[in-house]
Amino acid sequence: MADDTLAEEQMTALQxxxxxxxxxxxxxxxTEESDKERLLxxxxxxxREQHGKDYTLEEIDEQHVNEVEV
Ligand SMILES: [Zn+2]
Structure with missing residues (x-):
């Protein structure tokens, strides 16, 4: 999908x-912050598939998601 309507200020992404x-x-x-759900x-x-471990979306969100500047 081509989405080139970049916000002018918000230049952080989630990693x-x-x-x-x-x-x-x-x-x-x-991903972009608006895509957080999909990222999680x-x-x-x-x-789960590669390591056989079950994390909840919440755990991933809290422990593994970092905000990075783009
Ligand atoms: Zn892995």
């Missing part, structure tokens, strides 16, 4: 890096 201690996992994802869900699915 999740997979920080389980599994060697070789380079999962990293960055994709991360949850990744951790």
């Amino acid at each position: 999740v890096a997979c920080d389980t201690e599994v060697s070789g996992c380079l999962f990293l994802m960055r 869900e994709i991360t949850r699915d990744h951790v």
